[in-house]
Amino acid sequence: MYAVVNTGGKQYKVRQGDLLRVEKLSGDVGSPVTFDRVLMYSDGENVSIGQPLLDGVAVEGHIVEQGKAKKIIVFKYKRRKRFRRKKGHRQDFTAVVIDSIKAKGTKAAKPAKSKSETATEAEQPEAKKAAPKKDVPKEAPAEQAAAEKKAKE
Numbered sequence: 001m002y003a004v005v006n007t008g009g010k011q012y013k014v015r016q017g018d019l020l021r022v023e024k025l026s027g028d029v030g031s032p033v034t035f036d037r038v039l040m041y042s043d044g045e046n047v048s049i050g051q052p053l054l055d056g057v058a059v060e061g062h063i064v065e066q067g068k069a070k071k072i073i074v075f076k077y078k079r080r081k082r083f084r085r086k087k088g089h090r091q092d093f094t095a096v097v098i099d100s101i102k103a104k105g106t107k108a109a110k111p112a113k114s115k116s117e118t119a120t121e122a123e124q125p126e127a128k129k130a131a132p133k134k135d136v137p138k139e140a141p142a143e144q145a146a147a148e149k150k151a152k153e
Contacts, residue, residue, distance in 0.1 A: 003101050004040040005059050011039060014059055014098045024092035027063050033096050035059040041103055048103075056104030065095035 002015045008023025025033060038057040041048045048054055068090040076085040 001043050003038050003059050005035040006037040018098045020096045021093050025094040031063050033061050058102050060100050061096045061098040064097050
């Protein structure tokens with residue numbers, strides 16, 4: 001199960017349990033966050049795409065960190081003009097852990113099948129029917145021509 005959310009002018013593909021670093025959001029560490037701008041949602045079988053947004057789907061999480069990213073250097077330079085400017089910048093971010101993806105009218109996620117369940121499904125021949133085999137020539141045309149040539153000799 002995953003969803004694509006839009007926040008801070010960017011799009012993120014998220015799953016339950018993911019750690020997501022987004023543009024600065026208001027709130028303290030531990031406070032809940034809800035992303036309502038969901039562009040796409042998949043429950044593993046069905047995929048829903050919004051035009052542009054989906055109604056009834058929300059991604060919930062909580063803030064684990066408020067911080068600043070690594071410093072980048074902005075250096076402007078014009079050759080032969082003695083022009084140089086050096087600046088640094090640290091972008092604010094919010095780290096969010098995704099707790100759940102809630103969709104209106106969907107069932108809870110199915111647990112994965114165990115090996116014994118998949119083995120019993122393989123034993124049932126009625127469930128899976130084999131596709132009919134196509135007639136394949138035993139020898140390729142080039143080999144047939146070579147065999148005919150040898151037969152004439």
